[in-house]
Structures are given as C-alpha cells and as structure tokens.
C-alpha cells in the first residue's frame with residue numbers, strides 16, 4: 098500500500114463526504130476506496146480537526162504541523178489540502194523535506210504564475226511529480242468521453258464551450274481544465290472579460306482580489322477554440338462542456354449523463370451512449386489515486402500533471418491579464434508576478 102500524508106483537514110481533505118459515501122468527493126474518501134493507497138498520517142493546526150479526522154477515517158498518525166510530518170513520516174504521496182495562499186510555501190517545504198514521489202496539490206496550483214513556476218522548478222529538480230486536483234477531470238464518464246472523442250466519435254474537435262461562474266483560479270479552473278480536456282492542452286492565447294468578485298473577504302497586503310469570469314475565448318495551437326461562458330447562473334449549470342466536431346457534437350457534464358450526436362442537420366442522430374462502453378460511476382478521487390498508484394508502480398503519467406496543470410494556469414491568469422489590459426494575451430503569459438488572493 099502506498100502511504101499518503103494529508104496537510105490541511107478541511108472540506109476537500111475529508112469533510113465534503115462521509116466514510117460510508119459510495120462516491121466520496123474528498124481525498125480521504127477516494128483513498129479509503131482504493132486497495133493500493135492509504136492515508137497513514139495527517140497534519141492540521143487545529144486540534145479539533147485532527148481529532149475529527151481520526152475518529153471518522155483513522156486511526157492515523159496526527160501532526161499539528163506539516164513540517165513535522167514531512168520530517169518524520171516515510172510517505173509516497175503528500176496531499177496538500179490547505180487554502181491557495183499556502184500552497185507554494187507548504188509544497189516547497191514538502192519537496193525540501195520529504196522523499197514522497199508525488200504531491201497531489203489542491204487547486205489553485207498557486208496564487209501567481211511565479212508561484213506555479215517555483216513549484217514546478219523545485220519539483221522537477223527533485224524528480225517529484227506534481228498532480229493538481231482539477232478534480233472534475235477524473236469523472237470516469239468524462240475520461241471515457243474524452244477518449245472516444247479523441248478516437249474520432251464526432252470527427253475533429255473545433256470548438257468546446259464550457260459553463261462556469263466564479264474565480265478563474267479558485268473555482269472555474271475546473272471548467273478551464275474541462276475545456277482543455279476536450280480541446281487540448283496547447284493554448285496559445287486568451288481574451289477574456291472578468292467582473293468584480295461577489296465574495297466579501299479581507300484581502301491581505303500584496304494580494305489583489307480574485308475577479309469572477311464573465312466570458313473568455315481561448316485559441317489553441319491545434320486550431321480549436323474554447324469558449325468559457327461565465328457570469329451568473331447558467332441553465333447548463335457548471336462543470337459541463339459542449340463539444341463540437343467536424344462530424345457531430347457531444348455534451349459532457351461532470352454531474353449527469355453524457356450525450357452525443359453524429360451527422361449534421363437532418364442527418365443528425367443521437368448516439369446510444371450504452372454502445373460506448375461507459376465505465377461505472379466512481380469517486381473522482383478514487384480514480385485520481387488509482388492513476389497515482391499506477392504512476393508509482395510503473396511510471397505511467399497520471400492526468401493533471403505538469404503538461405496539463407501548467408497550460409490551465411496560463412489560461413486562468415491570462416484571463417485576468419486580458420481583462421486588465423483589454424487585450425488578447427499570448428500564452429504563456431509575460432506577466433507572472435501578479436498575486437491573486439485565490440483563497441477558495
């Protein structure tokens with residue numbers, strides 16, 4: 098069994114789900130369902146949170162500080178589940194002190210592109226893989242639809258439309274990843290409008306408040322276009338994509354069943370999804386930890402590693418730069434030091 102240590106014991110570490118949930122949306126729940134990984138140690142500043150975690154998911158070794166856990170435990174995977182402004186500091190400390198081969202870092206990867214670069218460089222130097230938790234990516238049906246579309250179900254993909262409100266780093270980064278999952282991870286530019294956040298929060302010195310995405314157009318090297326529809330609530334909900342190809346189209350929601358159609362105009366026919374060998378429903382965190390275990394077994398690259406999370410972050414920060422400058426931003430972004438309070 099590969100050993101996981103979790104830093105930060107809040108919602109996404111465990112509190113979004115209960116141990117008995119069949120499809121948990123949290124690290125502890127996904128790990129509990131896997132026969133290849135187990136949570137053996139956890140760290141949180143808060144005594145109550147440590148005890149609560151231990152009662153629900155333990156027994157595990159408890160630490161009041163991540164550094165002590167990195168120093169004392171032999172871990173294979175470290176899950177960084179503190180809030181965004183702490184990601185760089187805690188990930189760099191883990192890289193410095195632990196021999197863990199994988200860091201499963203919650204989104205957002207960093208609060209500036211410089212932070213994302215620093216994490217990437219330190220991880221590359223150490224030979225540690227960073228996987229960023231763009232967790233809607235790991236819906237089993239989402240992964241399967243990406244595969245069958247890649248294999249040509251609807252021809253060549255030319256446009257992917259995604260729908261999500263909220264901050265490009267703290268929330269709609271999931272949607273940006275889903276757009277890339279179907280359009281590709283080769284973005285070359287983004288043009289976006291953002292609006293002020295509706296969150297009431299104190300912004301620490303040095304940070305800017307994270308805006309909300311109103312709309313964006315992403316262009317890809319492949320020739321594909323991504324359209325991010327933001328703003329308020331959408332009838333399509335969030336975390337879903339409409340994928341348009343040369344020979345058909347598909348609708349892929351994270352929550353709910355996918356649909357696809359082949360042919361155009363009067364020739365259009367709905368595809369019987371049952372013929373596409375769709376996998377059973379499963380916790381995205383179970384799927385992610387299984388991919389991480391595959392990597393530890395055989396070196397097979399999991400999803401949401403550097404080739405995926407870095408372009409996604411370029412788009413997210415590029416959206417903010419585009420709204421400020423009023424221009425289309427070529428990617429990778431030139432400006433890398435803007436510090437956003439991405440505290441989701």
Ligand SMILES: NC(=O)c1ccc[n+]([C@@H]2O[C@H](COP(=O)([O-])OP(=O)(O)OC[C@H]3O[C@@H](n4cnc5c(N)ncnc54)[C@H](O)[C@@H]3O)[C@@H](O)[C@H]2O)c1
Nearest residue numbers: 105106107108109141142143178179180181203204232441
């Ligand atoms: N993948 C997803 O869908 C998803 C969903 C929600 C949150 N998130 C991300 O997960 C991260 C955590 O969000 P959350 O809602 O679980 O936060 P939270 O506030 O519920 O939990 C954070 C925990 O970190 C602890 N903590 C703070 N500083 C610490 C330190 N220095 N050392 C150890 N522990 C410390 C706090 O005591 C708290 O228990 C954020 O980056 C957020 O964006 C991801």
